[in-house]
Amino acid sequence: MNKIIIFLVSTLLLGCSHGQQEPVKTHTPATLDISKDLSGALISPPLGQRAILHKAKNEDSIAELYDNFVHRYGSRDSFCSLLGCGETVNYTPKLFKEEYSEFESVFFRYNEFKKKDIPFIISSKYLKKGDKILKLAIQKSEPNSYPNLSIFLLSLKNGVQVDSRRIYYNRSGEMGFTDGKIFYIDENLIISTRDYSFTEDGITQTPFYQYQLNDDGKFIRYYPKNGNYKDNHEQGLVKNHTREGLWIEKKVNYFIGPSYFEAEYKNGLIQGEGKFYKLEYKLKDGYVPYSSAKKGKLLYTETYKDGELIERKFVDKEIDELN
Numbered sequence: 001m002n003k004i005i006i007f008l009v010s011t012l013l014l015g016c017s018h019g020q021q022e023p024v025k026t027h028t029p030a031t032l033d034i035s036k037d038l039s040g041a042l043i044s045p046p047l048g049q050r051a052i053l054h055k056a057k058n059e060d061s062i063a064e065l066y067d068n069f070v071h072r073y074g075s076r077d078s079f080c081s082l083l084g085c086g087e088t089v090n091y092t093p094k095l096f097k098e099e100y101s102e103f104e105s106v107f108f109r110y111n112e113f114k115k116k117d118i119p120f121i122i123s124s125k126y127l128k129k130g131d132k133i134l135k136l137a138i139q140k141s142e143p144n145s146y147p148n149l150s151i152f153l154l155s156l157k158n159g160v161q162v163d164s165r166r167i168y169y170n171r172s173g174e175m176g177f178t179d180g181k182i183f184y185i186d187e188n189l190i191i192s193t194r195d196y197s198f199t200e201d202g203i204t205q206t207p208f209y210q211y212q213l214n215d216d217g218k219f220i221r222y223y224p225k226n227g228n229y230k231d232n233h234e235q236g237l238v239k240n241h242t243r244e245g246l247w248i249e250k251k252v253n254y255f256i257g258p259s260y261f262e263a264e265y266k267n268g269l270i271q272g273e274g275k276f277y278k279l280e281y282k283l284k285d286g287y288v289p290y291s292s293a294k295k296g297k298l299l300y301t302e303t304y305k306d307g308e309l310i311e312r313k314f315v316d317k318e319i320d321e322l323n
Contacts, residue, residue: 043085047134048073048184052194052208058201066196069182074149076121083136084124099166116252124161132189132213151183152169153191155217162217189213190222207231218307220268232291236244238250242268250279250290260289260295269307276300 030034058061072078079085094213124137134153139291154161167183178198185191194208212222223238236247243265253259253276263274278296281288304309 018269034163038071042128043083043125045127045134045187045189046185047127048188048192049182052182052184053192055207057203062102062196062205063198063202066178066180066182066198070180073151073168079123079136080121083126085121086124088121098167099167126183127189132184134189150295153219155219157217161218165191165211165219167191191219202219207233214242214268218269222309236265240267244268250293258290259299260293262295263304271306272304274302274304276302 003127018246049065051065056065069268072082076085080253095132125136127134149168149170150166153165153167155163166181168181170178170180172178177200179196180198181193181195183191183193188214191211192208193211195206197204206248210222210224214220220242223241223243226238229236229238233251234247234249237245244267245265247263247265249261251259253261256276257279258278258279258281260277260302261274262277263270264272278299279288279290280296281290281293283289297316299316300312300314302309303313
């Protein structure tokens, strides 16, 4: 049976200095060594913070939950203490994928780091169920900068990278304002994430989203119940616990702000053309009322094949000039 390996890649985009540098061994995404005997390094799931599966009742609860998570996972030392530190590799994350709904500042900072060869420390411990393995790698930090940490899941099959997904980040600004995403991975390797924002206007939290791996090693959405699904941000048909047919999403978009997105899915993967429209709304108490917001004019399209983005076209001239 082909093995599917997933790497938890913890990317210290901007962090603290850690003293003496270890020697760097260079690998490419397609030749990462997975042939070593993994016996003796197995740890048992779950991993992360189960409490994100339930919406926190108040701001104090959110702050405590978030602080506890960052304390446990928010540095190289804490990661190494939890999962162990193995060899250092120089890894260019060519297949790291941004999500259109991520915070603008997080996306642009991450996009800058994609252009560089950056060293990672690979963990010596891992999570495993069947032919699936979760492993961790930490990007080395930069001195004299604000701590900004990201974690990616990289899916590999037969030693070749198949897919990736960001499951954690902590972006701290100079004024103490913070945007973040934290995660929980359960015994069945179902991955849950929830986003939080800490600003002068208060603390907000998004719904939590869940992901699973398909047989090819690609990340697809996971829903506990089959049938028609609808909340304030997304709606469509759930079949075999993932998306099928037409789905609509109303979310923040790093290109255009709040947007209306629609696309066809097959077995959890986008097929053909996805369309991004302007989201038409009137602010309510300073927030976007996503549940009542409507589809506006078409701004740009994305073409997919087997869930992979192959082309992006801007229809609106103003949006095209900005990008």
